[in-house]
Amino acid sequence: MRAVIAEDSVLLREGIARLLTDAGMEVVARVGDGQALLTAIEQYRPDVSIVDVRMPPHFLDEGLRAAIEARRRVPGSRIVVLSQYVEERYATELIASGADGVGYLLKDRVADVNDFLAAVRQVAGGGTVLDSEVVAQLVARRRRGDRLESLTDREREVLALMAEGRSNAAIAERLFVSEGTVEKHVTSIFGKLGLPATEANHRRVLAVLTYLRE
């Protein structure tokens, strides 16, 4: 698997590169700003890019803008955006460029090497991964006076885990219940929210997000 890393902090860039290389991926380009990221994606057509939100010149959201631009220029680009903070607004903007092959994670998540690698692989495979904090914000924001209120606490937990891109099996493991139970919750959630039940993981995320964003 070939990856591009866009991160202006050398320490972190090399750290992530080492982490990916150790996991058997090939880091084809390491860049430090949005413009260079666009060039690298156009040149190397990587399987996935890891992009920091804040980069030169203004240290605002250059990474996010570059990611959205890259997906416009090279459709199907798979990008994991890392940020010191996750905000629902950025997630919404990123997803608006199409939710296939998009990830939006707190930078902290790099510390949990295996979870991070799993997320990168999932995005590279066309999936969607959102940080649990973003999902929490989305769910919290939508908690007032609408159909989400009809969900039980457990179902809300399951919904949040679904939005993070987890499979039923992963959710079952996380909540210490059987997969069958999770399936029952999922069916009930889809029913209550009026979403068509589908198989593929990222489709489920999409469906959930579409609903949450309304």
Add this chain to the structure above:
Amino acid sequence: MTMATPRPTPTLDDVALVIANYSRRLRTAEPWNAGAFIVVNAVIGFAWFCLLIVLLIAGGALSIILIGLPMLWATMRLWVKGARWERERLHRVFGIEILPPHRVTQASSWRGGIKARVTDLAVWRDLSYLLLLFPVGLLELSVVTLAAFLPVALILSPTYFWLGGIDIYGWNIESMLEALFASLIGVVLLPLALALFVGVARAHVEFARWMLGPSSGALQERVDVLTKSRAGVMEAMLGERRRIERDLHDGAQQRIVALAMDLGMAKEKLDSDPVVARQLVESAHDEAKRVLVELRELVRGIHPAVLTDRGLDAAISAVAGRSPVPVTVNVRLKERLPEPVEATAYFVVVEALANVAKHSRATRAKVTVTRHKDRLSVEVQDDGAGGANPILGTGLTGLGERLAALDGRLTVISPANGGTVVRADLPCGP
């Protein structure tokens, strides 16, 4: 100083020049503007005088049965507004700027707001000005009318003489020569009369400046307010720095020490006791993640990146999203505001929502941000227990000081068992 030169005999050109000068002096717009201004003064003065006297008497009489009090309050607002129109009129006619001298109120309740208004000397000066506008305007108008009438009468005296004997201000004109002489005096006096128009108008402007502008007492009061709010801001800033220092010291720094210790011990035990070393590394890893969370929260508390990037709506939505009490957010702004305004509004919401979560026992809260002309209003409302006291809540006091520095104000309405409304109101530029 110019050298005295022998006076040449006037030529025809000189006479033409004098006439041209003279007619130019009559044709400049200034005296006529001044005259119009004086007439309008008297008319507006008359209107205000009648209106205010009627409203004040009616309000005073009706206050026995209480309806009068809100009526008097409305009358007060009306005359304050009227004085503002007068300032604007003076600005339009003469281009002079009279700064409104009213006190910037820091009241935290409606009762305090009324008290602040009623005790503000500037409000009463506004009233005096509007009431005096009638007699003063009448006086000005009479002076100006007489001044205009005299030269005109003198100029026309040959005509009167033709029609029969005439007496102008006690001067009995008996011959045609005398009449022509009177006419000449009239011609000389006419520009002086016009200059008097301008003089009277200028005097009125000074009068208005004195009545409607900041008195030295008001300026002193303003200086006191600014001094106090500046000291408050400094205090709040230092307090904030102390808090950050304490948070870093007690939190992140301690955790990193523990983390370094764990790693150091793990390094020692790597060969001798790999099982323990592994446990130590795991604990260091957990510690590191906790430090990250803590630092993130701390940095966000200093200044949230999303506020800079996306503005109030996005930033407030994010805060609302993290609140344990469900929050409805309604931010109605078309454009971005100056950074200090956005930051202050944001921290009002953060602090108010933190209080909602900590003290209110509310089940839901609502954040509304609206802009009305050049003022921004931020309101956080909850359905909790109420009884919040802005004097006890140090967080709110700090916010009050921040707002005061921007000439804003903080209002807390929190009756027992009636929910709490925290409202910040601040100027947000044109």
